[in-house]
Amino acid sequence: xxxVTQSSRYLVKRTGEKVFLECxxxxxxxxxxxxxxxxxxxxxxxxxxxxxxxxxxxDIPEGYSxxxxxKERFSLILxxxxxNQTSMYxxxxxxxxxxxxxxxxxxGTRLTVL
Amino acid sequence: AQSVSQHNHHVILSEAASLELGCNYSYGxxxxxxxxxxxxxxxxxxxxxxxxxDPLVKGIKGFEAEFIKSKFSFNLRKPSVQxxxxxxxxxxxxxxxxxxxxxxxxxxxxMVKP
Numbered sequence: 067x068x069x070v071t072q073s074s075r076y077l078v079k080r081t082g083e084k085v086f087l088e089c090x091x092x093x094x095x096x097x098x099x100x101x102x103x104x105x106x107x108x109x110x111x112x113x114x115x116x117x118x119x120x121x122x123x124x125d126i127p128e129g130y131s132x133x134x135x136x137k138e139r140f141s142l143i144l145x146x147x148x149x150n151q152t153s154m155y156x157x158x159x160x161x162x163x164x165x166x167x168x169x170x171x172x173x174g175t176r177l178t179v180l
Numbered sequence: 181a182q183s184v185s186q187h188n189h190h191v192i193l194s195e196a197a198s199l200e201l202g203c204n205y206s207y208g209x210x211x212x213x214x215x216x217x218x219x220x221x222x223x224x225x226x227x228x229x230x231x232x233x234d235p236l237v238k239g240i241k242g243f244e245a246e247f248i249k250s251k252f253s254f255n256l257r258k259p260s261v262q263x264x265x266x267x268x269x270x271x272x273x274x275x276x277x278x279x280x281x282x283x284x285x286x287x288x289x290x291m292v293k294p
Contacts, residue, residue, distance in 0.1 A: 105287075106287070109224075109270065111281065111283075161280075166231035166274065167280055168229065169282060171223050
């Protein structure tokens, strides 16, 4: 069974704080993704990575950065959190070799920035 | 850029009613199509997918979807819903030559009344 875990289910931070969201997958997937989920907007891709130390911007990368030092771990960083980054953050992973491979999702981290 | 539209944001049905959720996308080339479901408090999980062959695909829990290329549509159907189908449903599209990246629709919240 594929497992994608995220470091926190709920997180409350203050404006201007640096925030780290961690994601770990145990299926040796090459691809890893960070999305944010907002009501009515669905999931929007922030960043993805197809290999260690590789990253690509998604649709809404502004205000975020990522790190992938190991294949199984993908971190999302908010350098200076702002209230408009209050959201649900979802991590996902998948195999690389086919564009129709299923993405497997973690449980999400609900981040509130005060 | 690719866009995915789910026109029904909220749907309320009684048990045993039939369900059809609309999904339209904008990309004119080869696509892979997905429906994901998020039950209350659970991870996003794959319901079904289409990548080639028979345009009518069957998924888990009695769901099916039909790919109509001429209409850029991939509508989700179930002939008789149950209370346990209460969830949020997301349509997602991958452009066939774009790795494993997905563009999601805004989601449809389905509530089934017992």
